[in-house]
Amino acid sequence: MLVEDDEPVAESLRRGLLRYGFTVEWASTGTAALAVTDPYDLVLLDLGLPDTDGLDVCRELRRRGDVPIIVISARSDETDRVVGLEIGADDYVSKPFGVREVIARIRAVMRRVQPAQKAAAGPDRYGSRLLVDRKAARVRLDGAEVALTPKEYDLLAFLTEEPGALMSREQIMEAVWDANWFGPTKTLDVHVAALRRKLAGAVVIETVRGVGFRLVLTESTDAE
Incomplete structure (x- = not known):
């Protein structure tokens, strides 16, 4: 309001x-x-x-x-x-x-408020394979903890706030790095590539040329 x-x-x-x-x-x-x-x-x-x-x-x-x-x-x-x-x-x-x-x-205030709300509800599950524990700042894939750098975790936490939503490069840089970031955004591409490698098969991070990125959950292909 x-x-x-x-x-x-x-x-x-x-x-x-x-x-x-x-x-x-x-x-x-x-x-x-x-x-x-x-x-x-x-x-x-x-x-x-x-x-x-x-x-x-x-x-x-x-x-x-x-x-x-x-x-x-x-x-x-x-x-x-x-x-x-x-x-x-x-x-x-x-x-x-x-x-x-x-x-x-706004994003800074909401990040301070939301972790407490999410922590009370426990870790968040995305699809059948990915678990994000915002209280402990840990990520698990198929039950095993995934080693992420602090910025890789922050990036994943931000993208999973709204799976499927298109996030502009500017939005991501402001939320994950700094509101006053005016340098090159190549570091964002490096971190996205790292998440794609570490979470392959559980999520897809789509690149929308000239705009930004969209995180999409993938369905499990395990045999019944």
Whole structure:
């Protein structure tokens, strides 16, 4: 949910989020935001709202539950940052900001939240052969542990978040390496090649030329 009263800013951010595969519900006031009943995974919250202070909205949202909240505001004063974080915000982004920075902050916050949720449910199974234990950061293929480097594991964990979804090179570099990575992306190809070799037969990592990669689970071909 995006809570922002400046329509041009909201529309620009909404378009950027849609390009990265997010679904966005927009509220232009604090009252409208607090009235939303549809479930949402994260809140982007402006503080300078026309009807109420965004800090009060943040406080009320936190009282209602544990949904991640990222404050986006022109208020760059340290006091506002500290207060926002102390009353329950998970991160704070000062205006002006770039869409890439916001996307990176969203992914970072969601990665902090999701492991705890996944750990409670135990390791994730992908197909009949691959097991990813996010709590222990371990991967097993046919019951045997696969030796992955830290970045190989991070890459696999990211790609298996949405099997079958096309992930752009930019998305992967931001999520697995660094939001400010501006160097060559050859390292990504090297890590993808390593995963293909180590997980051969369990997954296929398809290359979409000029765009990125897609992880596809393969069916077991073991004899009945």
